[in-house]
Amino acid sequence: MSEHVYRTRVTWTGNRGTGTSGYRDYARDVTVRVDGKPDLLASADRPFRGDPSRWNPEDMLLSALAECHLLSYLHACATRDVVVTAYVDDAEAAMELSGNAGRFVRAVLRPRVTVEEEGMIPAALAAHDDAHAWCFIANSVSFPVEIVPEITSARGGGPA
Numbered sequence: 001m002s003e004h005v006y007r008t009r010v011t012w013t014g015n016r017g018t019g020t021s022g023y024r025d026y027a028r029d030v031t032v033r034v035d036g037k038p039d040l041l042a043s044a045d046r047p048f049r050g051d052p053s054r055w056n057p058e059d060m061l062l063s064a065l066a067e068c069h070l071l072s073y074l075h076a077c078a079t080r081d082v083v084v085t086a087y088v089d090d091a092e093a094a095m096e097l098s099g100n101a102g103r104f105v106r107a108v109l110r111p112r113v114t115v116e117e118e119g120m121i122p123a124a125l126a127a128h129d130d131a132h133a134w135c136f137i138a139n140s141v142s143f144p145v146e147i148v149p150e151i152t153s154a155r156g157g158g159p160a
Helices: 057-079 118-134
Strands: 010-011 030-032 040-041 084-091 092-098 100-108 112-115 146-148 150-153
Touching: 040 112, 057 092, 057 112, 057 146, 092 118, 112 118, 112 146, 118 146, 118 150
Parallel strands: 100 146, 112 150
Antiparallel strands: 010 030, 030 040, 084 112, 092 100
């Protein structure tokens, strides 16, 4: 078993001059930095007094889950000799709040995949099971992740 270590620096940039002197006195602005990559401007979500034009932790968690599935899926298709020519996922997740605490309770990934040949569709559907099992992020979350794929062929096959 190997271990991979990831590092990031998260810097609060929302001090309006009085720090956290009151709940409404500071911005939730954050800069997320990983060496060698563009900075990511982040904040809290709008209901939590954040800047809606910036990424929030909830956006990033769902995006990480969807991207991890996509990358795992492409790998699974390559090993099954399935040629993917397009992939779009309109993912969503639900979070429940209880007082000051909250937690994600579910996510649904809805990948729409196009494969090269109609005969690849059954293997392309099965590859989603591999991808879900291999996805590092899906293996790390404590809420259910449902995969609802739609697969079509670039050469005339309808949705499956």
